Amino acid sequence: MATEATTGPSPINKTAHPFTRGALEDLLSRRFFYAPAFEIYGGVAGLYDYGPPGSALHANILHEWRKHFIIEESMLELDTTIMTPSPVFETSGHVARFADWMVKDTKTGDVLRADHLVEGVLEARLKGDKEARGVAATEEAEVDPKKKKKKAVKTTAVKLDDVVVQEYETVLNQIDNYTGPQLGELIQKFNIVNPDTGNPVDEPVQFNLMFDSSIGPTGKIKGYLRPETAQGHFLNFQRLLAFNNGQIPFASAQIGRSFRNEISPRAGLLRVREFTMSEIEHYVDPLDKSHSRFPEVKDLKLRFLAKDVQAAGRSEISEITVGEAVASKMVDNETLGYFLARIYLFLSKIGVDHDRLRFRQHMANEMAHYASDCWDAEIETSYGWIECVGCADRSAYDLTVHSKATGKPLVARQNLAEPIVEEKETPEFNLKLWGKTFKGDGDRVKAIVNGLGEDGLVKLRDDLSKGPVEVSDANGDKFTITPEMVKIEKKTTKISIREFTPNVIEPSFGIGRIMYSLLEHVYWARESDAARGVLSLPPMVAPTKCLIVPISNQEVFQPLIKDISSKLRAAGVYARVDDSGASIGKRYARNDELGTPYGCTLDFASVQNGTMTLRERDTTDQLIGKVDEVVEVVKDLVFGQLDWEGACKKLPKYTGVQDV
Structure with missing residues (x-):
């Protein structure tokens, strides 16, 4: 019937031909898995279109993601808007902090991402050292989407001193931990120049990665294309909590497009300006971060690269169980550990080679401003170890700052078995005068006062005894309170309900990166x-x-x-x-x-x-x-x-x- 009939099992030799990125990329381009967007107009770096097989593969990965997380974990699914008003990202900290460090070629003006420049040059020098020592080194080619020509990685076979080799390796093992000024020092110390031109580069400066825009015909409402889907979860927290009948813990999940204005996007789907994210926000009591299903995964072994190992300039992997990682506090809590395990199971299920998957802990300088602990699921590809999933404990940061900025309570409540009797400073507002003075900002100013805490209220009472007091919110907006508007007294209260701001554990998936890494792992030639x-x-x-x-x-x-x-x-x-x-x-x-x-x-x-x-x-x-x-x-x-x-x-x- 068919020409390939066999009479017994056919052995598979997937190592017969060494993997080459060029062969895979040729297949993906020829069979239209994806292609540079606007190609007949010359293309735009960092933007890609998926063809029929790529679209189907992308959709099937998302389908399995929904089953593995949303359905199996009974999560609440959201679909929130992409365009976001500026105040949201001012409050979240993205306007001030969502940035990478860039340098410019002093002669051509070409822009390069500082950490990638240092990383690329030092890796090329180490490759040249291996060649000089007679160690086999595979050179990969990179495709320029505009010129469609293979651009060879430039290496020179020069033997380095052993001390220099060790120094380079130490720097590379903690490349994500350097600040902008520190990257500038490395560029000067190692005489790093633009490898394409040989020209020196200037000092690193920060570049905000968000695409800005305006909302409405007048252009007066400033907005941004979201760089992540997370804020849509947090702003809807109170509705989600009500939908879940006020019960904590619970999780919301969302699949959607995000946008980042990458400085110098390269490496195909691994660094793009528009991409699909799948994000989960798991809300948990800050006093109890256990997880009911943790026993199901505690004996699963994962490959961990802890922050202290990286900070020492090393890259040794600890292969231990999730239970051991949590018990030793290397992983901060059970819920964080549970999701690391679930991430591993999902990636393995869709075909990622588990031997080329590790969990790397963020070091101090790279930790996001909102995170208390964060681990990246990194997949090894021909481009090196690529971050494909981030899993962070965002603490109570997001709900707290949005509540302070808007005056809207983003809290959960829990009935106490035994009421708590306590004395505390309590503000009493003159509602008539308060409303007349602050109008629509009344709730915001109340939130400022209520958020001062015991010591802050005592100070406010003392200051008001001397006259009007100016207070400000997280956005820097200032309001003047007079002694007639509020009275602060110590009162005995009986608390039957505990009110708290939930902490958030966030697994965040870059679907395009996962898809490309998967394609590298499953590709072979007969x-x-x-x-x-x-x-x-x-x-x-x-x-x-x-x-x-x-x-x-x-x-x-x-x-x-x-x-x-x-x-x-x-x-x-x-x-x-x-x-x-x-x-x-x-x-x-x-x-x-x-x-x-x-x-x-x-x-x-x-x-x-x-x-x-x-x-x-x-x-x-x-x-x-x-x-x-x-x-x-x-x-x-x-x-x-x-x-x-x-x-x-x-x-x-x-x-x-x-x-x-």
């Missing part, structure tokens, strides 16, 4: 043909699940093709028909490149006997059976109810003879 690329994508994420291959495009096959296509559709299996004039082997090879895991071949005996063969992509082994039997097996394979070994027990091997 031992017999280096040019014959294969993408061993798991069936759950493969763009097409099954290929229907009639041996001929004669009319006699059409009824059977329609019948099989209809049955696969009814089973929920996405299948395509290839009835082109190419040989069956070539048609299979084209779909191996697309990652299609299964193929059904029809010949003239199929028309007579109602049978067809079933081919498995990686081994090229084939089975045979009646159409309905094969369709049922394909359905079970695609939906994970059966593996290939199990399929071999249900259907006989195809030997080249129609004897079913």
